[in-house]
Amino acid sequence: MIEILNIGKENKLIITVYIALLSVVSTAYFLLVAMRAEGYDPEAWGKAYMYFMLFSFVLFSVLLPFWKTGGAGRGKYLKMLGGVLVFTLSPIPLILMILVLGKLSGVNFMLVLAVQALWGTGLLSFKSALEALRIKKWKGFLLAVFIFAVLVLLPVFLYFFVEYNRTVITTVFDKRIPFLFLLNPLHSAAGLLNAQTGGQVQGGYMPYPACLLFWTLFSCVNMAISIKYPQVKERRRNRT
Amino acid sequence: MESKRTGQITGKYGLRLFTAIFLTVVLWLFGAHTCAYGAQNINISIAAGFDGKCRLGGVNPVAVSVEGTGEDWEGTLTVVAEGRNYSHGIKIPKYCRKSFVFSIPFFKADSKISAGLESGGKAVAGADFSPEMLPENSVLIGILSDTPETFAYAAGIDLDALGGKKAHVVRLDKDFAYSGEELENFNFILVDDFDGTDLAAESGKTLERWIRRGNCLLVGAGQYAYKNMKGLFEDLTGPRSVGDGVIVPVPEGLENKTPEFVEEVLQKYATPYGISKIVGESGLTRQLREVEKLYPASDGRLRPTADALFFLLSLLALYLLAAGTALCLDKKLHWLFSAVVAGFCGIFYIAALWGGVQDTSAAAAAVKIHEKGNTSRRYTLTGVYPRGEGKISLKWPEASFLCNCGQDQGVEDPLEMESGFAGKGPHYAYGMGLEPSEAAVFKLDLDQGEVLTGKIKNPLPYKLCQCFLLLGDTVISLGDLEGREEVRVKYRLDHNLRSLSEYNFLDTISRTARMEEGQQLLFEHYYYGLEDGAPGGRLLGFADGTERVQVDGRARSIRSTVLHVFPAELNAPEGEVYFPCGYIAPVPDPGENTAPAGKKEYLPGQGEELPVYYVLPPDIRAEEIQFYGVPEKGAGTLEVFDRKQGSWRELEGNSLSGDSLDRCTAGGPLKIRITGASRVILPDISLKGAYDPKGEKGTAGGQS
Structure with missing residues (x-):
């Protein structure tokens, strides 16, 4: 059990840098913007919470490719899950700070963190699947392109789609958005956050469980691939 | 054989027994039903106002009398008036008659009041009443x-x-x-x-x-x-x-x-x-019209305090430090890092619960007017900010009047002083209560050279911020006063508020006292809604504190910001009286064709006249009255009412003295009227006279 918690020094450094960056940003926000406001605007605090979550999501996606997935055998995947969990849950104190100072009650941030954790698992399992398929040289590059494609290209194509079809979109979880675009975890997280902080919810919460399901399946598929095709290094070692 | 016979007997009797029980149960059910209907012949009657007359713009008593019959009855008494709902849970023992008095404000002339009794969601009885509405x-x-x-x-x-x-x-x-x-x-x-x-x-x-x-x-x-x-x-x-x-x-x-x-x-x-x-308008109408000014003042109390922020920031710094340490100790204790993350999540979660993140937020903004004689009136706007859309109730048991504000009227219980709301917040309730006060009236000295001297002591045990003294047409800033701090005052009156338009008047006061926005709004609510023209000066100061109310049945301390108003009077050394300009406030009587442009400015229609009264205190004999802000020649005329002759005459110069003054003030307040002006800023008066306790309008009993 304790072994699961052994994340590895480099990964711990990544997490520490992550929390430090987020702390700097949120402290600067509190001291320079939030405390200078004259009255109390619950909407501004709701927006602060939303943007903070999205910002930490993006930073998470940027830092995750540098995560070292080491180890052998089945324990590797448990370690990966444990690591992602610690990584995702580490900014909770900061989130709670925003909620306490902004008097936002009844906000369940764990739902958003769940999307983030599954996205992280998906990415890491994708990385280990790439390793198993022996695409070592282009592994980092492919991972970066994949992240870019999901987080940035999807919204861009959503914009093209909207312009092409001349549809009108009013809110994040609009009914008229095709399902494909809602698989983007950032989009789902944004929609969920919007609903939590008082925005309109048109299509219900349906996109969110679907997104969770998709990324879970994606992770499982990747893990299956990497279990089926164990690493070449290991096979070579076993031979010699 | 025996058993078979027994079986047969049991069978026969069994069937009869069963039928008997079945019928009994059915009859009992029906019977109980009928009894319930019988008990619901409950009578309700309603009478409102004073001998059937209700006054608009005031709180009127609506007496509902419920007479029970046969059975004990428990349910809800509801009253609907002018679209507002009032309800109160009641229990009527059998053969009892109970009377309930609801204090309800009325604002519309064609009001009908309906009272009803409800039990289990069903209306049981009802009565209507249309009182005679006095304007x-x-x-x-x-x-x-x-x-x-x-x-x-x-x-x-x-x-x-x-x-x-x-x-x-x-x-x-x-x-x-x-x-x-x-x-x-x-x-x-x-x-x-x-x-x-x-x-x-x-x-x-x-x-x-x-x-x-x-x-x-x-x-x-x-x-x-x-x-x-x-x-x-x-x-x-x-x-x-x-x-x-x-x-x-x-x-x-x-x-x-x-x-x-x-x-x-x-x-x-x-x-x-x-x-x-x-x-003029009734006080209640004015207060409720100005109540929206208090919303931002109340909301502002939900701001995060610097203390909370720095506490959390220091916890955050500890977190980073612990994470860094765990990182360095990776070789020896590799589980430490995860433990640190988990531990600090827990610590912050506990801090959040303690900081009330799960509670419904509530805050209050209040004006507390201290009166002569150890009492004070408190007018409080309480805002609740519920999380979801469920029902929420706010109770202020010591209030003497409470009503819901805003569009979502909700349900009120005037007997329990409870306001119920439903739907998305924020919700506000405005109430008035009486509280004891330790404040004594401040007595200051003013000499002929217009130098004000005296001692001012903060009677409250906590800090009063942005204090200022409003004396006639002068505002003097006193800064912050610590709890029970005494300061000596020596100022020359500089009349910085004389003849200013409404906007400049409020702006000068707020700049001189260095008020923040929430405090400005509190002051405006007081000025427009609560200030009622008694002569004298006022000492005002702001205090942030807490208040106790019951939210959803639970007593809570909520943050509040309070404007305290203390009366200040001028001494009359050696019996000589000098009231500076504005000490005695004008009371205007605008007719229907005169539009108010604030409290001091009016826009009379074409050819309309605006009467204004100046009420002199009964124990003063005026010797000279000086007018300020008289309209210029051509822009309007100011006439004074001569009571002895019963006629109007134009004011000569800007003052009244001697015999002409006596004729105007004998037997009533000084009455003037302004004609022919399109825009009027109410003139102020200053007074020189003598303290005359045994005069024509003397007060032998003295002030009490």
Whole structure:
């Protein structure tokens, strides 16, 4: 059990840098913007919470490719899950700070963190699947392109789609958005956050469980691939 | 064989037993049903107002009487008036009759009140009532007497000297159960042939408060003096000021007199508050119109405090430090990092719970007006900000009046002082309560060279911020006063507020006192909604603190910001009196064609005149009155009413003195009118005179 918690020094450094960056940003926000406001605007605090979550999501996606997935055998995947969990849950104190100072009650941030954790698992399992398929040289590059494609290209194509079809979109979880675009975890997280902080919810919460399901399946598929095709290094070692 | 027979017998009897039980159960069910219907022949009747008359712009008593029958009954009593819902849970034991009095404000002329009884969601009984609605500025006179028929003349009282409204007369019982707000509907109360000690304790207290608030009460001191002059009216040798009001003994008695006789006395002793009740809008209407100004002041109290922020930031720094340490100790204790993350999540979660992140947020903004005589009135706006859309209730048990504000009216319970809301927040409730106060009236000295000296002490045990003194047309900033701190004041009055337009007036005050935005709004609410023109200065200061209310049945301390207002008076050394400009406030009487552009500015229509009253304190004999802000020649004329002659004459110069002044102030307030002006800023007066306790309008009993 304790072994699961052994994340590895480099990964711990990544997490520490992550929390430090987020702390700097949120402290600067509190001291320079939030405390200078004259009255109390619950909407501004709701927006602060939303943007903070999205910002930490993006930073998470940027830092995750540098995560070292080491180890052998089945324990590797448990370690990966444990690591992602610690990584995702580490900014909770900061989130709670925003909620306490902004008097936002009844906000369940764990739902958003769940999307983030599954996205992280998906990415890491994708990385280990790439390793198993022996695409070592282009592994980092492919991972970066994949992240870019999901987080940035999807919204861009959503914009093209909207312009092409001349549809009108009013809110994040609009009914008229095709399902494909809602698989983007950032989009789902944004929609969920919007609903939590008082925005309109048109299509219900349906996109969110679907997104969770998709990324879970994606992770499982990747893990299956990497279990089926164990690493070449290991096979070579076993031979010699 | 036996068993078979037994079986048969059991079978036969079994069937009969079963049928018997079945029928009994069915009958019992039906029977109980019928009984329930029988018990629901419950009677309800409703009567509202004072002898069926309700006053617009005031809080009126609506008495609902419920008579039970046969069975104990439990349910809800609901009253609907003007689209507002009131409800109260009641229990009526069998054969009992109970009466409930709802204090309900009325604002619309064609109001109908319906009362109903509900049990289990079903309406059981109902009654309607359409009271006679008296307009806002009518005159309501109360009679306390054992022989009220001798006051029949009172119905003819026609106060044209004070605006020309006809009077309505209502008899008061010796144990009248009206609350303070309900009694405020009365303009004057006449007492004769009434044993002062007969007055019930509660009623006596309410009556005394009514007088202190600034109203005028006449007591007969003629043939029934021996009977009347007891209890509250003991030892009256002359008109006595009680708080802001006055008790006037009338040596000729009050029974069987003429309306003109009483009119003369009422006019002579009218207080500024009394006049403003006749000529202007009611206080309640003004307050509720200005209540929205308090919303941001109340919301502002939900801001995060610097203490909370720095506490959390220090916890965050610890977190980073611990994470860094765990990182360094990776070789030895590789589980430490995860433990640190988990641990600090837990710590922050506990801090969040303790900081109340799961509670419904609530905050309050209040104005507390300290009166002469150790009492204070508190007007509080409480805002609740619920998480979801469920029901939420707010209770302020010590309030004497509470109502919901805004569009979502919700349900109120005036007997429990509880406001119920549903739907998305924020929700606001405005209430008024009486509280004890330790504040004494500040006495300051002003000499002829206009230098103000004296000692000012913060009577409260906590800090008062942004304090300022408003004396006539001067505002003096006093900065922050620590709890019970005393400062010596020595200022020359610089009249920085003289003849300013409304906007500049408020702007100068807020800049001088360095008010923040929430405090500015609190002050504006006080200025427009609560300030009622009693003569004298005011010391104002702001304090942030906490208040206790019950939210959803749980007592909570919520953050509040309070504007404290203390009365300040000028001493009269050696009997000489000098009231600076603005010390005595003008009371305007705008007609229907004059539009108000604030409190000091009016826009009379074409050819309209604007009468203005200046009520001099009864224990002062004025020798010279100076006017400021008189309209210039061509822009309008200012005329003064000569009471002795009963005619108007134009003001010469800008002052009145000597004989011409006496003719204008004998027997009533100083009355002027402004004609021919399209925009009027109300003129102010300054007064030089003498302190005259035994004069024509003397106060032998002194201030109390």
